[in-house]
Amino acid sequence: MRQTISVLVENHPGVLARISGLFSARGFNIDSLAVGETEDPSVSRMTIIAEGDERTLEQIKKQLNKLIDVITITDLTKTKFIDRELILIKVGIHAQNDRTKIIEIAETMKANVADLGLHTITVEAVGETSHIDDLIELLRQFGIKEIVRTGKIAMETESKEKPKTIKEEEE
Amino acid sequence: MTTKMNGAKILVESLKKENVGAIFGYPGGQALPLFDALYHSDLKFYLVRHEQAAAHAADGYTRATGKPGVCIATSGPGATNLVTGIATAYMDSIPMVAITGQVKTFMIGNDAFQEADIIGITRPITKHNYLVKDVKDLARTVKEAFHIASTGRPGPVLIDLPSDVQLAEAEFHYPEKINVRGYKPTYCGHPGQIKRAVKMVSESKRPVIYAGGGVILSGAAKELKEFAEKINSPVTMTLLGLGSFPGNHELSLGMLGMHGTGYANHAVQNCDLLIAIGARFDDRVTGKIDEFAPHAKVIHIDIDPSAISKSVSVDVPIVGDVKCVLDEFLKVVHRPHDKEWTEKILEWKQKHPLHYKIDDKLRPQYVIQQICEATNGEAIIATDVGQHQMWTAQWYNFMRPRELLSSGGLGTMGYGFPAGIGAKVGKPGSEVFVISGDGSIQMNIQELATAVVNKIDVKIAILNNSYLGMVRQWQELFYGKRYSHTKLENPDFVKIAEAYGAVGIRISKKEEVRPAIEKAMRTKNTVVMDFIVEPEENVYPMVPAGKRLDDMIGSMA
Numbered sequence: 001m002r003q004t005i006s007v008l009v010e011n012h013p014g015v016l017a018r019i020s021g022l023f024s025a026r027g028f029n030i031d032s033l034a035v036g037e038t039e040d041p042s043v044s045r046m047t048i049i050a051e052g053d054e055r056t057l058e059q060i061k062k063q064l065n066k067l068i069d070v071i072t073i074t075d076l077t078k079t080k081f082i083d084r085e086l087i088l089i090k091v092g093i094h095a096q097n098d099r100t101k102i103i104e105i106a107e108t109m110k111a112n113v114a115d116l117g118l119h120t121i122t123v124e125a126v127g128e129t130s131h132i133d134d135l136i137e138l139l140r141q142f143g144i145k146e147i148v149r150t151g152k153i154a155m156e157t158e159s160k161e162k163p164k165t166i167k168e169e170e171e
Numbered sequence: 172m173t174t175k176m177n178g179a180k181i182l183v184e185s186l187k188k189e190n191v192g193a194i195f196g197y198p199g200g201q202a203l204p205l206f207d208a209l210y211h212s213d214l215k216f217y218l219v220r221h222e223q224a225a226a227h228a229a230d231g232y233t234r235a236t237g238k239p240g241v242c243i244a245t246s247g248p249g250a251t252n253l254v255t256g257i258a259t260a261y262m263d264s265i266p267m268v269a270i271t272g273q274v275k276t277f278m279i280g281n282d283a284f285q286e287a288d289i290i291g292i293t294r295p296i297t298k299h300n301y302l303v304k305d306v307k308d309l310a311r312t313v314k315e316a317f318h319i320a321s322t323g324r325p326g327p328v329l330i331d332l333p334s335d336v337q338l339a340e341a342e343f344h345y346p347e348k349i350n351v352r353g354y355k356p357t358y359c360g361h362p363g364q365i366k367r368a369v370k371m372v373s374e375s376k377r378p379v380i381y382a383g384g385g386v387i388l389s390g391a392a393k394e395l396k397e398f399a400e401k402i403n404s405p406v407t408m409t410l411l412g413l414g415s416f417p418g419n420h421e422l423s424l425g426m427l428g429m430h431g432t433g434y435a436n437h438a439v440q441n442c443d444l445l446i447a448i449g450a451r452f453d454d455r456v457t458g459k460i461d462e463f464a465p466h467a468k469v470i471h472i473d474i475d476p477s478a479i480s481k482s483v484s485v486d487v488p489i490v491g492d493v494k495c496v497l498d499e500f501l502k503v504v505h506r507p508h509d510k511e512w513t514e515k516i517l518e519w520k521q522k523h524p525l526h527y528k529i530d531d532k533l534r535p536q537y538v539i540q541q542i543c544e545a546t547n548g549e550a551i552i553a554t555d556v557g558q559h560q561m562w563t564a565q566w567y568n569f570m571r572p573r574e575l576l577s578s579g580g581l582g583t584m585g586y587g588f589p590a591g592i593g594a595k596v597g598k599p600g601s602e603v604f605v606i607s608g609d610g611s612i613q614m615n616i617q618e619l620a621t622a623v624v625n626k627i628d629v630k631i632a633i634l635n636n637s638y639l640g641m642v643r644q645w646q647e648l649f650y651g652k653r654y655s656h657t658k659l660e661n662p663d664f665v666k667i668a669e670a671y672g673a674v675g676i677r678i679s680k681k682e683e684v685r686p687a688i689e690k691a692m693r694t695k696n697t698v699v700m701d702f703i704v705e706p707e708e709n710v711y712p713m714v715p716a717g718k719r720l721d722d723m724i725g726s727m728a
């Protein structure tokens with residue numbers, strides 16, 4: 001089962017190592033982890049996507065919660081949330097009309113051309129994972145030279161079913 | 172009114188604010204400013220002979236007194252030598268503050284002389300750790316470190332202090348209060364869960380209380396006794412729980428688990444309600460996990476939510492401080508006194524007591540029994556790890572909390588002697604015995620110097636069987652008696668004791684045991700008693716690893 005966890009942490013050096021170390025020490029795989037500063041510069045938000053059974057993930061959430069630098073944990077899987085991912089894809093230009101075809105695909109897929117060269121085009125896109133995956137499939141025919149993905153960031157939507165944080169659940 | 176002082180002085184002043192009673196440590200290059208500040212202070216400092224012993228001594232001090240112990244080492248090898256001691260404290264949830272010197276801030280990461288990334292190294296074995304890069308953060312960091320170490324589920328905290336930060340100056344202001352926003356332990360259990368648990372207790376026919384080290388850490392021995400008596404439930408204890416309930420109480424079952432008593436293990440396997448209090452279902456306790464307490468509903472009280480339902484699924488989890496939760500229980504709990512269960516237990520206790528062969532030979536169990544009798548069961552006992560540790564758990568009758576110091580979770584050989592030193596420093600009025608093996612004692616035997624020089628008179632009883640006894644026992648039982656590298660050729664422990672200025676006594680006959688113990692107790696010095704015991708004596712009963720708790724060798728089959 002794939003879970004999306006949103007973790008608020010102190011914006012200190014070494015916090016990322018603490019979190020990732022906790023996962024690796026328990027032989028637990030992180031699919032993706034994205035970090036950035038929040039509206040409060042002393043706090044960072046991590047979006048962690050991890051795969052595992054309910055029991056293991058429960059233990060991981062509890063262990064994360066034990067870390068002093070972790071302020072709150074929200075399990076987004078149990079609620080409504082939006083997630084987005086940014087991708088940069090560099091594809092090759094071989095045939096004469098490749099360029100137009102790629103730009104056409106980009107436009108249809110609401111992606112932008114980030115860099116235009118003689119031999120390559122780099123396309124950028126933001127969206128849900130499935131959308132990003134579709135774009136990759138469409139561009140594959142041109143020969144993908146390089147892909148960079150950020151990993152997902154996620155945020156709960158305005159909804160009556162506001163998720164409880166782990167700390168609230170324990171209270 | 173604040174005054175400017177350097178980081179080293181700020182640290183010393185902060186330690187004074189925390190009422191630190193003793194510091195164990197070892198100096199070195201990157202801790203020089205700190206040691207200079209200690210030179211001018213009146214803090215009690217004990218120079219050990221190996222940093223590992225400093226960490227164990229701080230740990231022993233903590234376990235005996237309940238106050239967080241402090242150890243100090245320099246950067247690099249000094250810091251890495253603390254690691255085993257820190258990990259030992261971490262596994263047993265012992266509050267402790269370790270302070271390490273570090274290379275200058277601008278050298279960090281350059282593979283400087285005597286540099287080690289101790290923050291990285293200790294990340295998985297500390298409750299929290301800090302690298303202080305700005306002297307202005309130091310006082311608050313120390314305050315936070317002590318707070319975090321000693322509250323919630325306690326544990327060791329490390330502060331890494333670069334030598335230039337030790338020298339940099341700042342105003343000294345020790346905060347009265349701190350607020351760590353990500354750290355808010357839950358102390359009182361959920362009222363709804365307590366209600367459910369109380370109902371379960373009142374309906375149970377065959378309850379068993381399974382008490383762990385958490386009862387001692389939370390200072391809840393009195394509440395545990397009241398609770399057990401009120402609901403008339405037998406109590407079994409983990410190794411670290413020994414002393415949380417009086418060993419001579421009629422409801423006491425002694426220790427459970429791999430080397431627990433037959434009656435404790437049978438009680439657990441036959442109970443209909445298991446009340447786990449401050450215990451964490453260690454694999455040495457549960458045996459085969461799927462068949463542990465198979466007929467029981469389980470209530471689990473623990474301050475650490477991650478300890479609950481980790482290995483055994485729990486019917487009623489209660490996250491909270493044991494003392495606080497038991498107080499709540501005591502207000503409302505009631506169970507009709509049902510004699511059938513306690514009588515069954517009494518019958519098991521009488522029919523299948525712990526036993527060993529009584530003859531003319533000098534057997535280790537006898538030595539421990541004699542130490543228990545000679546000290547009225549009132550001494551502080553520090554053990555190492557191995558057969559002697561299990562015999563101590565079985566044959567010394569622990570009556571009060573904080574009187575058994577032993578490495579439970581990590582199983583650290585070499586722990587006992589320095590821990591005993593720490594305990595004696597913290598409790599100078601108590602008799603402190605170190606019960607060790609001939610293998611274990613040699614892991615930190617150099618601390619004889621620390622003990623003798625500082626006039627710390629601990630009494631060391633070596634149960635000398637010329638083997639790494641516990642490993643040999645496993646080799647005998649499970650590896651066709653192939654004693655691969657477990658036979659020890661030992662030095663003369665009496666001469667070693669004398670060389671360090673301690674007193675050495677060798678005992679090889681049964682009738683010499685009691686007089687030697689009494690002589691040691693009369694001697695105002697560190698005493699090493701070298702008991703030459705039966706070499707191939709085994710610890711029984713024993714549940715082989717991965718077997719059911721009632722599948723025991725050597726008891727009530």
